[in-house]
Amino acid sequence: MMILGLVNWMQPVHGYDVRRELLSWSADKWANVQPGSIYHALRKLTEEELLREVTTEQVGGRPARTTYEITPKGLDELDNLLRGYWWEIKPVSDPFFAALSFLPALPREEVAAALRNRAGQLRAANESMALAAEKGWLREKPANVTWMWELMVARNEGEIAWCDRVAGLVESGVSYLPERMTPGVTEWERWRQQVE
Amino acid sequence: MMILGLVNWMQPVHGYDVRRELLSWSADKWANVQPGSIYHALRKLTEEELLREVTTEQVGGRPARTTYEITPKGLDELDNLLRGYWWEIKPVSDPFFAALSFLPALPREEVAAALRNRAGQLRAANESMALAAEKGWLREKPANVTWMWELMVARNEGEIAWCDRVAGLVESGVSYLPERMTPGVTEWERWRQQVE
DNA sequence: AGTAGGTTAGTCAAACTTGGCTATTACGCT
DNA sequence: AGCGTAATAGCCAAGTTTGACTAACCTACT
Numbered sequence: 001m002m003i004l005g006l007v008n009w010m011q012p013v014h015g016y017d018v019r020r021e022l023l024s025w026s027a028d029k030w031a032n033v034q035p036g037s038i039y040h041a042l043r044k045l046t047e048e049e050l051l052r053e054v055t056t057e058q059v060g061g062r063p064a065r066t067t068y069e070i071t072p073k074g075l076d077e078l079d080n081l082l083r084g085y086w087w088e089i090k091p092v093s094d095p096f097f098a099a100l101s102f103l104p105a106l107p108r109e110e111v112a113a114a115l116r117n118r119a120g121q122l123r124a125a126n127e128s129m130a131l132a133a134e135k136g137w138l139r140e141k142p143a144n145v146t147w148m149w150e151l152m153v154a155r156n157e158g159e160i161a162w163c164d165r166v167a168g169l170v171e172s173g174v175s176y177l178p179e180r181m182t183p184g185v186t187e188w189e190r191w192r193q194q195v196e
Numbered sequence: 197m198m199i200l201g202l203v204n205w206m207q208p209v210h211g212y213d214v215r216r217e218l219l220s221w222s223a224d225k226w227a228n229v230q231p232g233s234i235y236h237a238l239r240k241l242t243e244e245e246l247l248r249e250v251t252t253e254q255v256g257g258r259p260a261r262t263t264y265e266i267t268p269k270g271l272d273e274l275d276n277l278l279r280g281y282w283w284e285i286k287p288v289s290d291p292f293f294a295a296l297s298f299l300p301a302l303p304r305e306e307v308a309a310a311l312r313n314r315a316g317q318l319r320a321a322n323e324s325m326a327l328a329a330e331k332g333w334l335r336e337k338p339a340n341v342t343w344m345w346e347l348m349v350a351r352n353e354g355e356i357a358w359c360d361r362v363a364g365l366v367e368s369g370v371s372y373l374p375e376r377m378t379p380g381v382t383e384w385e386r387w388r389q390q391v392e
Numbered sequence: 393a394g395t396a397g398g399t400t401a402g403t404c405a406a407a408c409t410t411g412g413c414t415a416t417t418a419c420g421c422t
Numbered sequence: 423a424g425c426g427t428a429a430t431a432g433c434c435a436a437g438t439t440t441g442a443c444t445a446a447c448c449t450a451c452t
Contacts (some may be wrong), residue, residue, distance in 0.1 A: 014401080259433080422424090
């Protein structure tokens with residue numbers, strides 16, 4: 001868990017601080033930690049004795065805030081977790097693959113257009129990151145943050161080339177079917193006709 | 197929803213068929229559809245009137261199987277969903293980013309080793325895909341399946357280069373800290389000492 | 393002084409996901 | 423014939439995630 005690492009780093013902290021830090025990293029996008037999950041996670045980790053409550057203070061009539069810190073057991077577990085993430089590749093789930101697997105369901109022109117558009121979006125993302133690097137924005141961040149961006153850029157570059165290439169193929173009208181099948185009216189084409 | 201697309205494609209189908217098809221695509225890895233989710237999804241989609249039950253037959257003492265097909269409303273919704281996936285880029289959540297954000301928590305040699313290892317794993321994955329392409333394995337699949345693989349390969353290539361480059365940087369001992377900060381004993385280093 | 397709008401801190405029910413479980417039938421092997 | 427294994431079909435309780443909501447406080451402007 002991400003949360004454990006953050007608590008270790010920022011301890012002693014209360015939930016709201018963790019939440020703000022995560023949002024400032026836009027971690028809600030690349031980890032799956034929405035605000036609502038945080039408090040649950042903190043309680044669960046405490047139950048497992050990886051965290052420990054420090055104080056519960058209340059300021060005025062606002063909700064009481066509980067502060068947590070990590071336990072030795074938690075430190076150990078975090079070390080394990082981290083190692084796991086570093087050494088193992090877990091294939092990530094990308095909804096674009098789902099789209100891709102239903103490729104024949106959209107008309108060729110649209111698929112090609114969507115691919116070009118995708119390439120464009122990726123290019124724009126890369127450029128804005130490059131821009132941020134040029135201006136000092138990154139100079140204030142630790143190196144690993146910069147590297148994170150560079151990783152995204154690297155992945156995106158591969159994908160841009162792919163998008164353009166496949167868009168070309170789709171436009172060129174190559175058959176989607178495996179070689180040995182005879183082309184003809186497929187299920188998909190029938191569907192298209194129904195929707196329109 | 198992925199399930200909706202499959203039902204449309206295979207209709208009329210019962211849950212178990214969908215499950216097998218998804219597993220045969222290893223869709224449990226890149227979509228989040230584990231066997232258990234399928235029946236729930238089917239019922240929910242039926243409730244929303246995107247699907248419709250066709251028959252419920254029973255063979256011997258086995259659980260009765262219910263067959264579903266898509267409704268016109270479902271067809272429409274699927275069309276929308278698909279367009280969304282094609283035209284919008286949704287940043288994917290990758291636990292490796294989490295690892296990366298806690299980079300200073302591991303000793304340099306280990307980070308470098310893990311990165312080299314990662315590059316190696318990615319290379320191996322790419323090679324095995326290339327191999328599968330050479331042998332006829334792909335010839336039986338529709339083109340979009342091949343393209344899907346090529347997309348993974350393309351992304352991986354970018355990442356391999358990145359891994360090697362960053363591994364080099366880490367080994368070279370560059371500071372993780374932003375330029376204007378003075379190097380010194382950081383929080384992280386103190387942690388390392390505690391764990392060891 | 394009043395009030396609109398933001399910040400602080402956390403709760404909660406509803407939705408979703410998981411993966412292990414059941415119980416039957418079919419198949420392969422000795 | 424007997425036995426172990428695999429396939430068939432789906433259920434369900436437990437665990438997670440979500441995002442909308444509350445309710446007080448602060449501050450800055452008119």
